[in-house]
Amino acid sequence: MTALELARGPLTEGELDDWYAVPDDADPGARWVRGSFIATLDGRVTGPDGLSGGLNEGSAGDHAAFGTQRRWAQAVVVGAGTARSEGYGPLEGCLLVVVTRSGKVPESLRDHPDVLVVGGDGDEVTPARVLEAVGERGLHRVVVDGGPALFGAWVAAGAVDELCLTVRPVIAGGEGPSLLPADVRLPELLGRATHLLEWEGDLLLRLRLGA
């Protein structure tokens, strides 16, 4: 069982950068892939508005963690579904990678030097293909921003080293997308939490998925 680090927020920006540093036992120059999500206690990833914005509203901890992930990331990978519904634009200081089968990518993300669109010929895009394209650019700190369909494919392929998950203490109930599609399971998570930060009632977890 991994040792669990515990803390209570608020943390400063510098403390957050330390809190979210890649683990000491990981090769410092090697690639590290981090999934980043916010969910309710029952695992729903959208609020009443059908978007993640309805979940993270009012969560100072999640906003701080999100900002930390953005400072850390050299590449942010997102499914075209999330890029469309959440209105993604190019990101400051890191590459945005949009994964698509259909090629239906918002106009603002086409032909932009800081955006890489992978796929579009109707076929599934493997994580290996994305990671190769990102690696060719010398980038190795990768955040997978979702959504569930994309994250499911990456978990199924064993391509995610860790999950950074904000759990809001609310039950959504009813229907709605959850963290993973129905046919994908995370590896056994018991003993896999390495960090737990409590911040105004929200629980910010780091869970190690890879070896």
Ligand SMILES: NC(=O)c1ccc[n+]([C@@H]2O[C@H](COP(=O)([O-])OP(=O)(O)OC[C@H]3O[C@@H](n4cnc5c(N)ncnc54)[C@H](OP(=O)(O)O)[C@@H]3O)[C@@H](O)[C@H]2O)c1
């Ligand atoms: N709570 C959170 O942290 C969080 C994070 C992200 C998203 N969300 C929510 O999740 C919902 C979207 O869910 P979703 O599962 O539809 O999102 P998604 O995975 O972003 O979008 C699915 C689409 O992405 C592309 N895609 C995904 N995996 C692919 C693969 N392996 N190969 C090729 N293309 C692939 C396809 O695009 P094409 O259709 O273009 O072929 C697919 O239709 C939204 O409501 C969003 O707000 C929540």
